[in-house]
Amino acid sequence: MTRAGMVCSGCGKQKPFTYEELTCECGSTFLVDYDLEYVRKTLTQQSIVNRATTMWRYRELLPVQSPQSIVSLGEGWTPLTPIDVSRIPLSIRKLWMKREELNPTGSFKSRGLSVAVSLLKERGIRRAAIASNGNAGTALAAYAGCAGIDSIVFVPEDCPPLIIRECQRYGAHTFRVKGLIQHAGQWVESYKHIFDWTSVSTLREPGRVEGKKTLGFELAEQLGWRLPTVIIYPTGGGSGIIGMWKAFKELRELGFIQGPMPRFVSVQEIGCAPLVRALGKQVDSAEAASPTGMRVPHPPDIVLLLRILKETEGTAVAVSRGEIEEARRMLGNRGISASPEGAATWAGLLRLNEEGWFGQDDQVVLFNTAHALPYETLAGTSNIPLLTNLHDLINTLRK
C-alpha cells in the first residue's frame, strides 16, 4: 500500500489515512502522505513510459488501493500545446496551454472526481453530494453514474444552463439554489444526515486534490521532467494549485525533478478576488463576478493557498470581464475554444506582461480548464442570417 496516512499542511501533525474529516485542529488541511520508498519500487521514469495515457499512469501516487475500485473514463494526459510567442509582444521565452477541456467531462474537474468517486466506490458509498459552480458537478454526475452511485448536485442559481443540462444528462439530481457556492455548500452540509450522502465538495475528502495533482505530474513528464518557471491558474477553491504544488514536492522527493518550484499565479475575476485582496492588492470591485468556477468568495483553505503563492514568489491577479472576453476571442483565433476561466489565464498573462512581472527567460503554462460551449447561451443565435444570394456573400467577405 503506497498511501501511508495523512499529514497536516499547516502544523505537520500526522494521522492514519481518512476518507473524510480533513480539517486539522490547527485549522489547516490534512493531505495524503505516501510511502515514497515503496512508490519508488514500481514507479520510475522508465516504467511510466509504457503505461496507459490517462492520469492513472501515476497510480502509485494516487490514494486508491485496488485497481477494481478505479472509476475511469479516460481522464488526463491532455495535450500541452505550445503557443508561438513571437506573434504576440510577450517578453517571455516559452508559452504552453494545457488543454484541460479535452477531459471526458469537458473540464479539468474530471481528474479530481475520478479519484473522489473511486474512493467512494472503495468504501461502498451509495450516494454523494457536491456544491459546485458547475464543472465539478458535471464530473461528479458522470463518474458517479459510471460507478452506479447516486449523485446530487447543488449549483448557484445563475449557473450556466447547459452545465445543468450536462449534469442531468449523466443522471444527477441537479438543484439550483439561491446565492453563491457557499450557499450551495450549506445545503450539502445541512442535510447530510437526513439523506445519508457523502460530500465531495472541495477539500471535504482527499480524492479531488490528489486527482488534480496529476496536472503537475503530466506537466513535468510532458516537458521531459523539467518544470516551467511560471504557472498561471484560474483559482476558485484552489485545489488545483494545492494539487500541483504537492505533485512537484513528491516528484522532487522521488528525484524525478530538480530545481525550484514554478511561481504560482492565481487568476481571479474582479468582483470576487479574495486571494488578490489577501495579498494586499487593490481590486476595483464595481463589477459583480460572473458565474464561473473562479467565483468562490471563501476558499476552504485560503491560508495554504496564500502560503503557496508567497513561498514560490508567485502572485494573484484580478482581471475584468472585458479582458476575459477579449482573451476568448484571441484564443478562438488560435483554434482554442476557451472557457471564461481558461481565457482568464491568458488575460492574466497579458496583464502581468504589461506590468513587467516576467523575466525574459520565463517559461509559462496556462490552463484552458474547460470548453467554451457549456457556458454558451443561445442569445443572438436565432438571428444568424440565411445566405440567399451572391451579393450578400460578397458583402460579408469584403468586411
Next chain:
Amino acid sequence: MTRAGMVCSGCGKQKPFTYEELTCECGSTFLVDYDLEYVRKTLTQQSIVNRATTMWRYRELLPVQSPQSIVSLGEGWTPLTPIDVSRIPLSIRKLWMKREELNPTGSFKSRGLSVAVSLLKERGIRRAAIASNGNAGTALAAYAGCAGIDSIVFVPEDCPPLIIRECQRYGAHTFRVKGLIQHAGQWVESYKHIFDWTSVSTLREPGRVEGKKTLGFELAEQLGWRLPTVIIYPTGGGSGIIGMWKAFKELRELGFIQGPMPRFVSVQEIGCAPLVRALGKQVDSAEAASPTGMRVPHPPDIVLLLRILKETEGTAVAVSRGEIEEARRMLGNRGISASPEGAATWAGLLRLNEEGWFGQDDQVVLFNTAHALPYETLAGTSNIPLLTNLHDLINTLRK
C-alpha cells in the same frame, strides 16, 4: 518522401500526388499511395511507442511533407473506453467506445482537417471553403485560424446554432444556406473562382481521408496491434469508413497486423439512409432525418463505401430519432456525453443485437464522434426550478 502518388480506388490507375482533382475517369476516387518500403525504415511498432500521443505519431503514413507544415492542436490518441457488456444483454464478447469527442474541436473532424489544413499550408493556400453539416466546419475554422488561413463555412439552414457559434468563435465566415449539405456544396463549387478559395469538402482533397485513417491506426495500436471484429460507424460522407479501411490495409502490408478486416457497419438515420437503401434494405422514411453529420443524401463515393461494406461482410442499418434519444440517455448514464451520431452507433448495436447479427465472440468498437453539447438547444432550461426548501428536495429525491 513517403507519399508516392495517387491510386484510383476503383480501376487502380496511378498518377503523381495531387492536392485536388480526386475523381478518376472511371468515376472512383484517387487515394494517396505510400512508399511502404521507405515508411518501414523509420515507422516500426517499437519506434511509435516513444512518440507524442497525437495522431501525428503516424506521420510517415500521412501525406504532409515537412514538419513545418503540420498544423496541430493535439488531435487524436483519444481514449478507447471498454464498456461492460454484462450490464446489458448483449451477445458479444467485448465492446469499446472510441472517445472522439475528446478531440481539440470536440469532434472526430479534427483529424481530417488537421491534415487538410496542413496540406493547404504546404501549398501556400490563403483561403479555404467547406460544405459541412457542422463539425467539419468547426474543425476547418479552428485549424485554418491556427494557420492564419481565411476560412468560409457553409452549413444547412437547420444546423445546430451552437455549432455555428463555435465556427464563428474560431474566426470563420459562417453561412447558413437553404437546403441540405449538397446545396451548401453548390455554394462552395459555384463561387470557387470568384473568391479564389480551395474546397476542403469531403473527398475534394486528400487530407481528410488520410487524417481519418489515424482512427484505424489508433484502434490497432490501442488493442495491442489486433483488430476488433466489428466497427460500427455513423456514416454521412463516409470518409471515416474509407479511412479506416485504408489504414488496416496499410498496416497489413507493413506487417503490423494480421487476419481479416473488421466487418464495417454504417449507421444512418431513418429519413436519410442512402447506404441502407443501396444494400436493398427497407427503410421506413416517414420521418425526416435530423440535422446531424449522418444526413448526407448523396455521399461523394457511394460505390467505394458499398464495396467496403460488402467486401468486409458488414452491413448498414437505419435507426430512428427515438432510438437515438434513448441511446443518448443510456450513454449519459455511463458517463459519456454523446452526440446524436455517437448515440446512433449504440442504437445500431442494439438493433443488430436484436436481429442476431453478431457472433458471441465478436469484439465491437463504437464511435462517439462528438460531444452532446454542440447539438444542445436551451429549450426548457429557462424553467429549471430554484430549490427553496427541504420539502422540495425530499420530494425530488423520492421520485
